[in-house]
Each structure stands twice: as C-alpha cells, then as structure tokens.
Amino acid sequence: MNYQRAEFVISAAKLRDCPPDSLAEVAFAGRSNAGKSSAINTLTRQGQLARTSKTPGRTQLINFFRVAEGRYLVDLPGYGYAKVPLKVKDDWQVHLEHYLNTREPLAGLVLVTDIRHVFKDFDLMMIDWARQNQLPLHVLLTKSDKLKRGGVQDALQKARLALEGLEDASVQSFSSLKRLGVDVLSQRLDEWLEPAQ
Template identity: 40%
Template structure:
C-alpha cells in the first residue's frame, strides 16, 4: 500500500459528526496506551499525524484520518483506563458500541493487544463484541520488540487461549521499531477495502 496522502479530519463524539461521503472505514480498537496511534503512524509512514500520548485515556473521541482520499482510519477511545470517571467510561462504551453496530461504511476493525501482558477482561469483551457484530477483525499484538523472540510464541498462545480466538482468526505480531508485521497488516487493510 503506497501512502500518497494522510490527514486528520475530525474528532467526532456523535454520529452527526461522522464524515458523510461514504468512504470505507477501518477502526482501531484497544486498551489505552496499547499503541493505536503508533500503529497508524507506522502504516502511513509519518512521525506524528496520530498523536501519541504518554497519558493514557487521552483519546476521548473517534478520531478520523483520511488516507489517500480512499478510506478512513478511525481511532476509537482506548478502553480500560481507570483514571477516568465511571460515567465517562460508560459514555465511551455506549458510543463505541453504537459506532461498531450501526456504522454502515465500517469495513473492519484492527483490534490491538499488548503482547507483553495477558489480555484483560475488556480485551476479551471487545473481541466478543466484534464477533457478535460479525465485523472482519485483525488482531494485532504490539510491542513485539519489548520481549525476547524466544518468548513470542508463549505470549501469542496466551492471547489466543484467553480471548478464545478461533483457528481462522488472523493474529499479527507487530513492532513499530522494526516494522515487523507491517506487510501483513497493510495486506489485510487492502483486502478489507476491496470488499467495500
């Protein structure tokens, strides 16, 4: 996938603000600080179009990035961050679920997990949601460079078992430092867009 253009379009908090030109959308879901923004930046080969933050829970809106005038990446608010109020967490959950269940141009979701830690209950719940809504999903285990190569399979197995991933579910190990996993991720994006 050759990136010719990438631009931030809008931070949306309700369906009224979503772009209306009908381009396909690919959402990125994951816990706070799991590396969603870093993955977007790596795919589009830009340092900081998607703002990365050392402060978890920073993304509180659906952030739309238009790529090649062809499709959107939609960065969803990170879930599972304890420092925001329960009320705000519930509000996020509501509009994320609303988006995932009703957005007709949504073609697929990249579900991001931190390979270093066992999946949380919220990771499992998000995957169950995606399965329930029958959304094409790519599971990406980030921060592969933070653990030794010899530990990769053990951690991947733990993710597969804990999240009850079927054998058909593609899981890609990714590192923003080395670019590992990038070809598989961009191929999945291309394939999902083709089906739009």
C-alpha cells in the same frame, strides 16, 4: 493503498459527526496503553498523525484519517486505563458501542493489545463483539520488541486459541519501535479497504 498519504479529517464526538462520504473504514480499538496511536503512526510513517501521549486515554473522540477517496482509518477512544472521571468513561462506552453497532461503512476491526498481556477483559469483550456481529477482526500484538522470539511465539499461540471459532480473524506480532509487521498489517487493511474490482 498508500497509507503514507493518510490525513486527519475530523474528531467525531457522536455518530452524526462521522464523515458522510465514507465507503469503507477500518477501526483501531484497544486499551489506552496498548500502543494504538503509535501503530497508526508507524503504518502511515507520520510521527504525529494520531496523537500519542505519556498519559494514556487522551483519545476521547473518534478520529478519522482519510487514506483515499471514501476510505478511512478510524482511531477509537482508548479504554480501561485512562485516569478520567467515571461519567466520561461511561460516555465513551456508549459512543463506542453505538459506532460499532450501527456504522455501516465499518469493514473491519483492528484490536491492538500489548503482547505481554494477551488478552485483558476489554480485549475479550471486543473479540466477543466481533464474533456476535460477524465483523472481520485482526489482532495486533504490539511491543513485540519487548519479548524474545519464544515469548512472541507463545503469545501468538495464546491469541490464536482465543480467536478459535471466529470466521474471519487473524493475528500478528507488531513493533512500532522497530517497524516490524507493517507489511502484514497493510496487506490486511488493503483486503478491507480496496474497492471491489
């Protein structure tokens, strides 16, 4: 897959607004300040593809980026940090669960979390959801440039322990700033998005 060819298609408020031509898609989920949009921009080498903001919680819709015919990356609303009204948060939660529970082309979930805070409540909820729904999961420990090598290894070990018992789960460290881990992420996405030969 050539992720540099990714292009924005639509921001969906509800499931019915999602692209009808999707054959396979991978959703990126994470807390509002985890570096989700930055990870997508680093992967695609497009600085402004997914909107990043100094104000966490700006992604309030489900954003679809086409990487090939019928293949999509999906940026889900950030959660757990944003300074938005409770009613709006509740709405996000409902749409998020609806998408995750009923979206048929969903091939895998990338859980983006800050390597310095492995795992918060929302992350554990997403891991549990992946376990219950038997959905392949890849954990991206972002901002790895903020820790020394030993700290990175400790965080990876902690994450692996939390993922025990999950059949199809993997974890890696990642840094948008230094572009570390892009190849590992691309390879995992290819497994989910490449059409079966």
